[in-house]
Amino acid sequence: MEKMTYKNSGVDIDAGNESVQLIKNSVRSTYRPEVLGDLGGFGGLFALKNYDEPILVSGTDGVGTKLKIAFMLDKHDTIGQDAVAMCVNDILVQGAEPLFFLDYLAVGKLEPKKVAEIVGGVARACKESDCALIGGETAEMSGFYPRGEYDIAGFAVGVVEKKNLITSARVKVGDILIGLPSSGLHSNGFSLVRKIIFEHKKFKPNDKIDGLQKNIGEEILTPTRLYPATCLPIIKKFGEKLHGMVHITGGGFYDNIPRALPEGLGVEIDCDAWNVPTIFKLLQAWGNVDWREMFRTFNCGIGMILIVDELAVDELAAHLNENYEEFYKIGRVVEGAGVKISGGVFND
Amino acid sequence: MEKMTYKNSGVDIDAGNESVQLIKNSVRSTYRPEVLGDLGGFGGLFALKNYDEPILVSGTDGVGTKLKIAFMLDKHDTIGQDAVAMCVNDILVQGAEPLFFLDYLAVGKLEPKKVAEIVGGVARACKESDCALIGGETAEMSGFYPRGEYDIAGFAVGVVEKKNLITSARVKVGDILIGLPSSGLHSNGFSLVRKIIFEHKKFKPNDKIDGLQKNIGEEILTPTRLYPATCLPIIKKFGEKLHGMVHITGGGFYDNIPRALPEGLGVEIDCDAWNVPTIFKLLQAWGNVDWREMFRTFNCGIGMILIVDELAVDELAAHLNENYEEFYKIGRVVEGAGVKISGGVFND
Numbered sequence: 097m098e099k100m101t102y103k104n105s106g107v108d109i110d111a112g113n114e115s116v117q118l119i120k121n122s123v124r125s126t127y128r129p130e131v132l133g134d135l136g137g138f139g140g141l142f143a144l145k146n147y148d149e150p151i152l153v154s155g156t157d158g159v160g161t162k163l164k165i166a167f168m169l170d171k172h173d174t175i176g177q178d179a180v181a182m183c184v185n186d187i188l189v190q191g192a193e194p195l196f197f198l199d200y201l202a203v204g205k206l207e208p209k210k211v212a213e214i215v216g217g218v219a220r221a222c223k224e225s226d227c228a229l230i231g232g233e234t235a236e237m238s239g240f241y242p243r244g245e246y247d248i249a250g251f252a253v254g255v256v257e258k259k260n261l262i263t264s265a266r267v268k269v270g271d272i273l274i275g276l277p278s279s280g281l282h283s284n285g286f287s288l289v290r291k292i293i294f295e296h297k298k299f300k301p302n303d304k305i306d307g308l309q310k311n312i313g314e315e316i317l318t319p320t321r322l323y324p325a326t327c328l329p330i331i332k333k334f335g336e337k338l339h340g341m342v343h344i345t346g347g348g349f350y351d352n353i354p355r356a357l358p359e360g361l362g363v364e365i366d367c368d369a370w371n372v373p374t375i376f377k378l379l380q381a382w383g384n385v386d387w388r389e390m391f392r393t394f395n396c397g398i399g400m401i402l403i404v405d406e407l408a409v410d411e412l413a414a415h416l417n418e419n420y421e422e423f424y425k426i427g428r429v430v431e432g433a434g435v436k437i438s439g440g441v442f443n444d
Numbered sequence: 445m446e447k448m449t450y451k452n453s454g455v456d457i458d459a460g461n462e463s464v465q466l467i468k469n470s471v472r473s474t475y476r477p478e479v480l481g482d483l484g485g486f487g488g489l490f491a492l493k494n495y496d497e498p499i500l501v502s503g504t505d506g507v508g509t510k511l512k513i514a515f516m517l518d519k520h521d522t523i524g525q526d527a528v529a530m531c532v533n534d535i536l537v538q539g540a541e542p543l544f545f546l547d548y549l550a551v552g553k554l555e556p557k558k559v560a561e562i563v564g565g566v567a568r569a570c571k572e573s574d575c576a577l578i579g580g581e582t583a584e585m586s587g588f589y590p591r592g593e594y595d596i597a598g599f600a601v602g603v604v605e606k607k608n609l610i611t612s613a614r615v616k617v618g619d620i621l622i623g624l625p626s627s628g629l630h631s632n633g634f635s636l637v638r639k640i641i642f643e644h645k646k647f648k649p650n651d652k653i654d655g656l657q658k659n660i661g662e663e664i665l666t667p668t669r670l671y672p673a674t675c676l677p678i679i680k681k682f683g684e685k686l687h688g689m690v691h692i693t694g695g696g697f698y699d700n701i702p703r704a705l706p707e708g709l710g711v712e713i714d715c716d717a718w719n720v721p722t723i724f725k726l727l728q729a730w731g732n733v734d735w736r737e738m739f740r741t742f743n744c745g746i747g748m749i750l751i752v753d754e755l756a757v758d759e760l761a762a763h764l765n766e767n768y769e770e771f772y773k774i775g776r777v778v779e780g781a782g783v784k785i786s787g788g789v790f791n792d
Binding site for chain 2: 097098099100102105106107133138139140141143149151153155156158160161186187189192196198199232235237238239240247249251253254258263290291292296345383384386392
């Protein structure tokens, strides 16, 4: 009888080693001075600087079925940014500086070049967020994912001095909500997106749509915006004048904004404050989706909200203008729980 | 036209909320005093105690296609331990105390009770490792995983004082390798395991096999041993006398032992030092697997190795005996790179 081996059971250790060779330079390019050791250790090592009362803030997320769009377009160099962004944007809103990131990549069949594209995207996004990519797992799971398909999840750790931790405690009535634009759909709601675009409307990924600059596939694959470069300087500069931050992730406006508010307070948002981008309007019209459902599922053009003391709004606006950052005053904090959205598309 | 919603696209937010209700008590049961906040924050918060030079050690891993065995047996309460163990055992070998853990769970269809079983297993393993479960993501990815199937990955962070970090620097010729038993296959090599057992031998999960206490399915689903409870006291007590540690994970003896050795040193291992458990002997015989391949793919009965100064072996043996821990002197460090295994099954 022929000898059975791990390789002929569908797991190719040589392909795994080849992948490591292909990604090691991009991984090392993300290293901050605090990183000790190199690829190949059992654990990733990070020397934490001195803090009085360091709070480690961590988050994990995947990119959901946005992956299906990457498979359709056979484009794998941006989905890593989605994984990084979904995690670092989550830890950022508690005031934390992202320190390091690890990725989990599960593939049906290990193709080293494709792995290098995916992890290359992770590494670029880490570098852009000044976050070291200090670990990862690439699992070849034959018979689990179809050939060519994969799943990716990310894990980010950041740190903040306890006194600078952003909780809901500082938020008060009259605070102003400043919205920062999203780069597109980000990585939420893709089961609905795919159903509307590919099942209901029967579009092909390369179809051109009036009003969109890119093909429909490329439009919805646009990677999630990384907010650390914009928001970390604001966190440092504004300190206690910054009362809260909201990452508009799964659950949209309705589920995420209350996570940043103390009990008994709510917000009023005016949709006329910004133009809801075309892709959201198209999805709403194509799927006859209730606008309330749209704002519970998608970011509708606003991926991050800064909640700021009314007296500091002009200073924050000046800072954002000086840094050529687009922003909108989208609402304010009010008495009474709940998220009330009015104006704009709600009145059409 | 009927209104389309996120829910009728296959993502059930209510089922997600129900899952959170079902798991929250088991998650909270893992909290250490350093955990701030509660479920539902954007990031998990952990207040790090005072260290002179804290090194954060982190690791990520999945459980590979061991998941297929959980699906076959429709048993989901132990696979979480595998996810935790694969991660905490990795960070432990660098001398780190596991602090907190996050899990990523991707499901085809969100079934709250099944999620509660899976995450309940994660939580129990975290508690047993004194590691707080401070975050997680449960993603419902319809059309991605078949109904009833899921993938799980874990992320663990630990801490160690820089002076206590275990690197390869202390390992020297003459050091003794002490092996601690595995609980079974742990979570590596399952593509080969499944191929031998279910494709080649055509066993059914409930088949009884001579020499095994459990059915073949239950035997191979046995969760990965958590080593923190045994090893953390040794790390503390033996300090610099403990020269190295090796987690026998993917790549077996041949790939993992060298990760703990300085350049130019190798090990000689004597297989007569312990009884290779029956399941490994059966897999080898059924698949006509070369024993070298066995030791490159599986732990063959030894899941963790302590590399200890020759002069401290008796003290370590006494400590292990006092704590009723099973252990074997399996080999020693020698001049010249490489892992040489002889005796035992290699001579049969």
